[in-house]
Amino acid sequence: MTSKKPRILFIQNLVIQFTLRGRVLTAIRDISLDLYKGESLAIVGESGSGKSVLMKSIMGLLDKNGSIKQGRIIYQAQDLGQFTTEQEWLRVRGKEIAMVTQDPMTSLNPLKTIGKQIEECVVLHQGLKGKEAYEETLKLLKDVGIHDVKKRYKQYPHEFSGGMRQRIVIAIAIACKPNILICDEPTTALDVTIQAQILQLLKNLQHKYGLTIVYITHDLGVVAKVADRIAVMYAGDVIEVGETHEIFFNSKHPYTWALISSLPQLGSKGEQLYSIKGTPPNLFQEIKGDAFAPRNQYALKIDFLERPPFFQVSDTHYARTWLLDPLAPKVEPPAALQAFFAEGRQYASD
Amino acid sequence: MLVTEQEVLIEVKNLTVDFGKGKNKFTAIDHVSFHIFKGETFGLVGESGSGKTTIGRAIMRINEVTEGQILYHGKNIHGKIPKDWDREITQKIQMIFQDPMASLNERAKVDYIISEGLYPSKKYKDEAERQEKVHNALLNVGLLPEFSNRFPHEFSGGQRQRIGIARALVMEPEFIIADEPISALDVSIRAQVLNLLANLQQQNHLTFLFIAHDLSIVRFITDRTAVIYKGKIVELAETEQLFTHPLHPYTRALLSAVPEPNPYKEREKVVEVYDPSQHHYDQSPPSFVEIEDGHFILANEEELAIYRTLLKREVNE
Incomplete structure (x- = not known):
């Protein structure tokens, strides 16, 4: 995949397995993905599609029963997948790659003032001490849009609202001056008005610090707002990847179609909303062919037999579906979706 | 919605709900008035802490009313009311909760969860009829009758929410309060549950109070919408009107x-x-x-x- 931006991190043929009561679950099935410097990549998928596991593997936070069976995660010429000791991870985690989690309630320590919690990171990762660390903490608080910072420094997490708490979690994440920031559903627990503020804050910080941000989310509205590129995941595999407008208005994989079609914005009142039939596959079993095939009305015979390769749609847009094979019959997306695509292209030409 | 003469099912008049006393008094709902027509889906949107859930719970009679009245078919449902009426409302007004993980009794089988409301109301002649009602309720929400012998942890989030809906339906309600029924579900499952609610409404002539913070869903499913901010309704209109103007x-x-x-x-x-x-x-x-x-x-x-x-x-x- 070519791009003007240099790659900051890339994943090659990654397979992650978990052992649960003697059975083996394959959570990530042979994923390759590039992350470019300074971009916002959104990873979209249902719960259980492996998006969080993928990001945890980059942070070295996989549960004990999970391990990388195959593949590489290359960051600054080192393979993160080969790390075995906590010491190795500590050089990367926080300092190079930081994370903002979903629930600001559980990610802060209720017994420490928020100032101390941020300062902890400043001391540990930036090596500052005493007054310098204090000043740096105040600066970070200002950066994430908190007023009256000297008073706020001394307060405890319970004295903050949900949105403010998420700002503090973000302050802790950027305190380490990371290169990559992973945001795992950063606004799911927040109200829409607060959500808009937090997303704007992340955008501003990205600009200011030159961050590369990975968003993990299932909300396509949020994705439309923040992402430069989108990777769609299904059953532990990336099935389509491309620039945001390509995924929204020119997607090729039937699962991406289904995901967009089930948005209430595409439904018309009084009619049935599109819904995906069936359930995601059981990852304890080996998956043959395209994992989405059993739920896919457009599935071809080969979808059940062989895993589709990535077909190139454009320089930046790739999709794993046999429908793009030159031999495949021509298939048009559902009518409502075509109208949505057309509307999008209209915007693009304006 | 274009019917000229509409029957009012629920009327909320000057409703005020306070929590706490004296110094700690907090007014969650501040003199709110609105009505819901029979057969419509009424949306209530607002941020967390705005009081939308409290209104739902006040109609459900989980929360006490400090001031004002809630009328159902023109009759008061709070305070001292006859026993028959009390029993009737208990049956006619049902609720679907937000989190299907927390709202089902983990230690009870689906069969008991669904028929828990039936036992005291004696709405069945014998054991066979009760079982039939449970089976029908399960079929209605797209689950198999065999599931009645299972425990909640054996189901996915979408299926659990269906059980929650079946539990409300088995009472043959007229009015259902759905408090963020799909916020905890995945995107693709959301569509399924929304469709199910819409179908059930048509089949059973139900009236819905739909409490949500996701406005795209509110626009899709509701006929009229009220926007609530800090315990006060600030705007109320037909949904399309509200979204366009x-x-x-x-x-x-x-x-x-x-x-x-x-x-x-x-x-x-x-x-x-x-x-x-x-x-x-x-x-x-x-x-x-x-x-x-x-x-x-x-x-x-x-x-x-x-x-x-x-x-x-x-x-x-």
């Missing part, structure tokens, strides 16, 4: 904050921020006024004049 600054801010699935639109969009200090209510207090047919708004005289011109201009465009 929002008047109150809070409604506008709320609508502008919802991200749309269109990257081009999103890039250009300016999110409006609501500043409550823009109102000058200490000199001229606001009232809840019908500004046009079926469109209510909380405003004082000065603001009303502005909204009227705004509305006229938008209609002319």
Whole structure:
């Protein structure tokens, strides 16, 4: 995949397995993905599609029963997948790659003032001490849009609202001056008005610090707002990847179609909303062919037999579906979706 | 919705709900009035802490009412009421909860969970009829009758929510309060549950109070919508009217904050921020006024004049 931006991190043929009561679950099935410097990549998928596991593997936070069976995660010429000791991870985690989690309630320590919690990171990762660390903490608080910072420094997490708490979690994440920031559903627990503020804050910080941000989310509205590129995941595999407008208005994989079609914005009142039939596959079993095939009305015979390769749609847009094979019959997306695509292209030409 | 003569099912009059006493008193709902017609889906939207759930719970009679009345078929449902009436409302008004993980008894089988409401109401002749009712309720929500012998942990989130819906349906209700019924579900499952609710409404002539914070879903499913802010309804209108011509600054801010699935639109969009200090209510207090047919708004005289011109201009465009 070519791009003007240099790659900051890339994943090659990654397979992650978990052992649960003697059975083996394959959570990530042979994923390759590039992350470019300074971009916002959104990873979209249902719960259980492996998006969080993928990001945890980059942070070295996989549960004990999970391990990388195959593949590489290359960051600054080192393979993160080969790390075995906590010491190795500590050089990367926080300092190079930081994370903002979903629930600001559980990610802060209720017994420490928020100032101390941020300062902890400043001391540990930036090596500052005493007054310098204090000043740096105040600066970070200002950066994430908190007023009256000297008073706020001394307060405890319970004295903050949900949105403010998420700002503090973000302050802790950027305190380490990371290169990559992973945001795992950063606004799911927040109200829409607060959500808009937090997303704007992340955008501003990205600009200011030159961050590369990975968003993990299932909300396509949020994705439309923040992402430069989108990777769609299904059953532990990336099935389509491309620039945001390509995924929204020119997607090729039937699962991406289904995901967009089930948005209430595409439904018309009084009619049935599109819904995906069936359930995601059981990852304890080996998956043959395209994992989405059993739920896919457009599935071809080969979808059940062989895993589709990535077909190139454009320089930046790739999709794993046999429908793009030159031999495949021509298939048009559902009518409502075509109208949505057309509307999008209209915007693009304006 | 275009029927001219509509029967009012629920009428909320001047409802006030306080929590705590004296110094710690907190007014969650502040003199709210609205009504819900029979057969419609009424949406209630607002941020967390706005009081939308408290209204639902007050109608459900989980929360005490401090002041005002809630009328069901024109009759009061709070305070001292006859036993028969009490029993009837208990059966006719049902609730679907937000979190299907927390709202089902982990130690009970599905069979018991669904028939828990049936036992005291004695709405069945014998054991066979009770089982039949449970089976029908399960079939109605797209689950198999065999599932009645299982425990909640054996089901996925979407299936659990269906069990929650079956539990409400088995009582043969007229009115269902759905408190964020799909917020905890995955995108693809959401569509399934929304469709199910819409189908059930048609089949059983149900009336819904739909409490949500996701405005795209509210727009899709509701007929009329009320926007609530800090315990007060600030705007109420037919859903399409509210989404196309929002008047109150809070409604506008709320609508502008919802991200749309269109990257081009999103890039250009300016999110409006609501500043409550823009109102000058200490000199001229606001009232809840019908500004046009079926469109209510909380405003004082000065603001009303502005909204009227705004509305006229938008209609002319």
